Amino acid sequence: MNSARRALNRGTSLIEVMLAVALTAVSALGLMATQLWIARHGHDSELHERAALIADAVAESTHSSDASDAINRAAVEQWKRRGADTAPGAAVSVLPSGNASVAMVVWPAIRNASAAGQIIDPATECGAAPAPLGMACVAIAFAQ
Secondary structure (H helix, E strand, C coil): CHHHHHHHCCCCCHHHHHHHHHHHHHHHHHHHHHHHHHHHHHHHHHHHHHHHHHHHHHHHHHCCCCCCHHHHHHHHHHHHHHHHHHCCCCEEEEEEECCEEEEEEEEECCCCECCCCCECCCCCEECCEECCCCEEEEEEEEEC
């Protein structure tokens, strides 16, 4: 009886080792995918924050009460150039909207697409108009 019990408990089989390696590999792939997702969306959040700050700066520079219109236009143009440096393909604009204006920053966004090429993330609203497909947008309305 003792020799039969010792024979069963001698060591691990090759199947048990392969199963352990497979589980470790699947877990490692899951961790790598999570890290990639965090890095991608962290960068997108950083761009969104920068765009919001630039849109706010454009709105503030358009209605400075202690400066002339020429100085205000120069400040807006300077922020437009800075906004274009925020991300490749970024654009800054000031659009009239009734009694107010809208400072808008648009840049290429990270979008998730399925294998068939269908867009999972729909176009986001940017002020009163939808952002172009594949673009992210920040819009701040202000009164002049």
